[in-house]
Amino acid sequence: MATVASTWVSPPTRTPLIENLVSGVDRYNPNNVGILEDYLYHQIRSEEYDCLANLAILKLYQFNPDLYNPDVVINILIKALTSSPFPDFNLCLSLLDERPVKENTDEPDPLPSLLPILTTLYNLLQQCRFPAFWAMYRSDEAEALRDNYTVECVGFENTVRDVVIRAVKAAFKRIGSARLSSYLDLSGDGLTAYIEKLGWSIDAVSGVVTVPPNLDNNPQSTVVQEYIQLPQLAKVISHATLTA
Amino acid sequence: MSQQRTTIWETELEEDLQDVDVNLAIGNYGQNGMYEDAQSRIDEATLLAVQQQMAQQAAFSQVPDVVKRFIVHFHQAVLDNNLAEITVAYESGWNRLTEKFYAKTEWPEAEVIAPLVNDDQIFLILYRELYYRHVYSRLQPDIDDRFHSYENSCELFNYLLNSDGPVALELPEQWLWDIIDEFIYQYQSFCVWRSKVKSKTDEEIVLLSDESQVWSSYSVLNVLYSLIQKSKIHEHIIALQEGKSAEEIDEIVGEYGVRPLYRMLGYFSIIGLLRVHTLLGDFTLALKVMENVELSQKSPFMRVTACHVTTFYYVGFCYIMLRRYPDAIRTFVNILNFIMRMRQYHTRSYQYDQINKTADRMYALLAICSALSPMRVDDNISNIVKERYGEQFTKMSRGEEGLPACEELFLYACPKFIAANPPPYEEGDQLAMYLEDPPIEPAQRHLALFLSEVRAQAPVPTLRSFLKLYTSLGAAKLANFLDADEEEMVQQLMIMKQASRSVSRVDTENEKGLLDGQITSTSDLDFVIDENMVHIAESTLGRKYAGWFIRNTEHSQRVFDGLRNSPLPIPPKKANAQAAKGGPEPSAAAPRTGGRNVAWGGVKTA
Structure with missing residues (x-):
């Protein structure tokens, strides 16, 4: 039976092509970044999620700063936001090295202004402060995030609700x-x-x-009883046979 | 003078770097920018070469005879592939002579001792490997040392990977581990040094901007992946797990993989990848590359203690960053127990110091994990944690106010994180901006992320201490105790519930890979909210007898053995005859001897 972690490591929706990139050395080839980025947009359209494939994109960005695409990063972070009980959001941030702000680009980089909002949203979810999450998410501050990004991410609000349901169900x-x-x-x-x-x-x-x-x-209140395993007794038994 | 030296150095470097062509397992990405031809400098170089030769002759006469003899002997051992002799030279000879002659200076340069070894290029590469390792560990490597040690590593790996077929060289396992270990250490050291822009001279800045491929992450990963692929080590491990016979395995791993040198380098490269990915902050990938590796003392690849310890340290650390505290705890306890057991066999040298240092950092990490996810661990281990980090542990177990203690221990015990990319040395303006507004250091970034996880579960200890007192109580009443809003408190209860569940690798038999696992409960205190009532259930541990009985049975067995083996109290005149029979040495009477009989088998070190 697939465990919760094995599904996280390799979701059933992952295609062989992507599996090959995630698990092989081709993951380092910058020419493959397009394939992985397309896969991310596919995830966004079809309510799928593949953390390791998205981390592979961030890895390529880490090694090849020229590839950096803020829209992709933001989308990855949005997908990672709702991946409890896994700390995907922070795992993604770990790979985002500090990069010098490029001055000569035509469009300003949207990530620096959205990152604090995303981080706050993540922390609110982590701390089960769901009403505060929604208030923040619906606030004017998060307008750019909603209008430019989460609106494209099919079923985003429902994935947040899945996080809520997981917490409620357990407690x-x-x-x-x-x-x-x-x-x-x-x-x-x-x-x-x-x-x-x-x-x-x-x-x-x-x-x-x-x-x-x-x-x-x-x-349930239980009393955990001691459970002795054979290896614990190995020394005693082997000694007994030696001296027998 | 200094200008001249730079020129010699540059010509050498350019020629040598042309040769550096490690078989590229992961492709030649981002390594553009080769060098212009060195022709124009050749005449000057010839002249300088003569001068250099004279200087070398002078240096040669300075080398003590005992060192010369050592080198000749060492060289012969390598030529003969005589592992025993190489080991002696490597582990004791080199260190002894270092203490005696080179405690504060470099060993003679390879060019100087070249005549002693008939200019054997392969031996000189190995010699330089030791030479630079000594510089890094005892002295301050300058930029030339850093560039040259990189170059030498490339030459070594180039020789191993790109000769016609596998090379016949054999080296002790310990040395092979040290080669990989040192390669990564020097890479990490270079990245840290490179990131400190302030202290760089103009000359260094020029060099760093020209040679951006030296110690690049791609080049380091290339070496490790190439060794893994050449040796077919993954295939080897899988075949072992499937219980294939030695012949079948030889068939599978091919001409490289059958040779111990490649097999071990391949295995150590997997551990190297674990480490490099961790240093770069990719904790998932770090554990993923370990997919096939079995973390068991019985594994045939675990003979090098330093490798064993490193493996567990990084695996445990990655688990922390994946918020899998129970797995981290299990990993640390496992290796710390091992270190404790082998202490009696292993008091030797530099490795022992290093292992002790790593162990202490693991105790610190264990203290953090135990505070975040309390669970029962081995008494010996938990006593040491209390002894060394008891104060911090108590603070960390109190939630919010424990954050500074958590921070202190994390920074002490975390790996030396690095940034993947250099500061913009090639762009003057950007470099100035970088200097003015330097990015947050990698360790601080990872610390901040870790603390955000810790902060999220900060209310748990207080709640827990209240819940422990009740079997059921109203939410309003609990909120009142805590001086908190009821809604807020209910949300905190959900946090507590989440904190008491963790993804964990319970069933190590069936779960493939270190990343696998399922959700388990990690707390002895559980509860459920029924609308506005909280019902609490506590699990208690029954009293344990087994350990006591086992220890005492073993003890009485030792006493019994001791008694039985000691000579009978017979009249003195017959005592001589008894001794002549050569009975077991009388000192065996002490029950202590039983201690040698460790169930895990002796600790082997290469």
């Missing part, structure tokens, strides 16, 4: 619909439809939403 057995509404930034019919799609139930009278039991929201 709650039942949650008030007002609270859930503020986390998801959905209300009325939108909220009801969303809850229905999740397969969760909502109490018509109290408005309390019941989260189905899962591995994380069902804590």
Whole structure:
């Protein structure tokens, strides 16, 4: 069975061509950056995500500063924003070396002004401050981000909601619909439809939403018993056979 | 005078660099800008060569006889591929003579000792490898040393990779490891040195802008990937894991891979990649290149202790940056246990110092991880953590106020990060701008990212201490205790839940690669929110008996053995006869001897 990490390392949607680039030495060939960038835009259009392929783009930028394309970087960061429980966003930032600002380009580099906003959004998600996330995301400050980037990223808001749902599912057995509404930034019919799609139930009278039991929201007190493994006894046993 | 020296040096460099053509596994990217022809300088060079020769003869007469004899002997050992003799010369002879004659100065230059070894170019390359390593570790390498050591490394790898077929040379494993280790160290050292623009002379700036390919990341990666490909080391490891026979493996790995020199260089290059990618901040790729490598003491590639320790240090560190603290803890505990066990065998030399230093940094990292994701670890190890970093550990376990302690330990224990690209030495204006507004240092950048992860889970320790007191309580009441808004507190509870789950490599049997893993619970304290009530469940550890019984059984076995092996208390006149029979040495009576009998097998060092 594919584990959560193995899907992250190699998502089933990755094509053999990309796999070859991600895992082989061709990943260092700057001529391949176009293929990886196209793949990123494909991810953006079709709600797919491939962290390692995107990191490979940043690696090429790191080694070949001339290739640097701020739009691509911003899109990578937007995709990485919602990849909990993996710290993709910071992994991407790790590869962004400080670069001298190029003066003689016609267009100003949008990254320096958007990076603080993206970082704040990431931190809010990390800290489960979902209502604050939405407030920030909908603010005037983030207008350029919304209008130029996230609007192109199909299903972006829903991937944020996926992050919310992961957190809620683990921590709650039942949650008030007002609270859930503020986390998801959905209300009325939108909220009801969303809850229905999740397969969760909502109490018509109290408005309390019941989260189905899962591995994380069902804590049990246990006593962990000692478990002795054979190697621990190897010395004793081998000694016994020697002296027998 | 100084001008003259530069000229000699430049001519040499240009000629030599033309030869540098390491087989390019990853292509010749970004390495344009070859050199203009050196013809015009030849006459001058001839003249200077004569002068140089005279100077060399003078230098030769200065070399102590014992050093000359050592070099001749060393050379012979290399010619004979006599591993035992090479090892002696490499591990003890060289170090002893260094202490005696060259503690504060360079060894004689390779050109000076060349007559002793019949101008054997291969030996001279190896000699220079040691020569520069000595300069880096004992003295201050100047720009010439840095450029020349690069050039020499290229010549060495060029010889190994681009001769007609595999070369017959054999070297001890320890030395092979040191070659790769030093190659990366010098690359890292160069990058750090290069990034300090302020202290550069005009001359250095000119050189740095002309020779931007020296120690470039591409060239270093090229060498490592080429060695990996030539030796087919990945295929080798996979074949071993599949349980193939020795003959089958020989078939698979080909003419290079069957030779120990290439096989080990290939393996060490994988570890080298792990390290280079970590230094450059690519933690995912660092672990991905280790995909096939088994982190087990039993692996046939783990015989060089320094390599073993380096591997675990970098793997553990990458796990931290991937926010996989339990995996990091497991990695560190594993190797620290190993270091503790081998201490009794391994008190030798420079390697031991180095290993101890790395171990101490791992204890610091372990303290950070244990504060962020508390889990039970081996008592011996956790006692040392408490002893060395107890104060910081306590602070870090308190959330927000522990951040400075976290920062201190991180900066002490993290790898020496580097920037992939040089400052803009070739562009005067940009260089001035760079000087005025220097970019954040790589270590500081990675620190900031790490601290943002730590800060995100800062509320956890306080919450935890409250939850521990209850089996259930109302959210409003808890918020009241914390003096916080209820909504805010509920959000913090979700953080706590996230912090108590981690992607982790639990099932090491079936999970391929170091990046694989699944979500596991890492905390003994769990809870769930039922609308506005928090229900808490705690797991406790049952009392452990096994360790106590095992230790004492082993102890009594030793005592029993000791008693049984000691001579019987018989009348004195018969005692002589007993001793003549050559019974086990009487000192074996001490129970201590049992300690030699380590279950993991002796620590082998090459």
